[in-house]
């Protein structure tokens with residue numbers, strides 16, 4: 272809405288400018304004036320209301336809300352249970368993006384089908400990849416796509432910490448008067464994530480070492496496994512675009528029986544039929560494996576529920592995993 276007001280404002284300037292002498296010089300200055308106006312308009316003072324941010328996934332919506340507080344109005348494109356690998360932008364999303372001051376996304380090809388839309392909108396406003404500050408040597412290679420990284424970085428809490436600074440910096444750039452507010456909230460959130468990281472470590476330590484294996488619907492948990500010491504097997508690959516074959520089912524079933532793993536998990540953003548096929552195949556082989564419950568994988572829980580935040584989701588996941596495996 273403010274963007275529209277801003278444009279209207281520019282037009283009125285232009286009309287006034289045309290009636291003055293030295294029209295050419297004034298017209299040359301117009302882009303500069305308009306530029307300054309936009310930066311000033313980004314502040315929440317001056318009756319313009321809060322900054323308008325758009326985030327792609329639920330994890331990023333929560334991240335920007337945690338840091339932006341009351342100075343930022345965050346709209347998430349994807350809701351709870353939505354699979355970002357397959358998500359396509361609707362017409363409504365395009366107008367939401369058009370009305371935003373800034374857009375935050377995961378990158379690493381997580382939102383594979385809206386890359387073009389983000390690139391286009393990035394020509395007129397900041398579009399920020401929140402994972403950009405993660406050191407490259409801590410990223411895992413994609414098992415499905417050569418020359419790409421595994422995008423599921425949020426499952427390693429010590430990596431997700433790196434998303435805080437890019438958000439603090441971008442919000443501060445658009446709203447300089449809020450800079451210390453954003454920094455304070457970012458530091459506070461950093462402490463919460465440090466505590467969360469330690470909590471996950473403590474809980475996983477309750478599972479006997481031989482049972483630390485996580486079998487799920489798709490390969491979302493490789494960062495989780497690396498950080499917290501679990502062997503991870505996903506039925507589908509890194510992206511849910513690639514369907515699981517019967518060979519994958521046989522391999523995973525053999526692994527479960529051999530290691531005597533007690534539970535496997537369905538995911539909130541992936542249909543459960545694949546993981547049920549593993550359970551049936553395992554039973555046929557004589558090893559009874561339970562479905563340990565539903566993990567939040569590529570989306571948080573419903574807003575307003577305990578798993579409606581990133582920290583709540585990570586806690587819910589690790590509690591479920593530990594209770595089912597130990």
Ligand SMILES: [Zn+2]
Pocket residue numbers: 356423489490491509510511568569
């Ligand atoms: Zn995924």
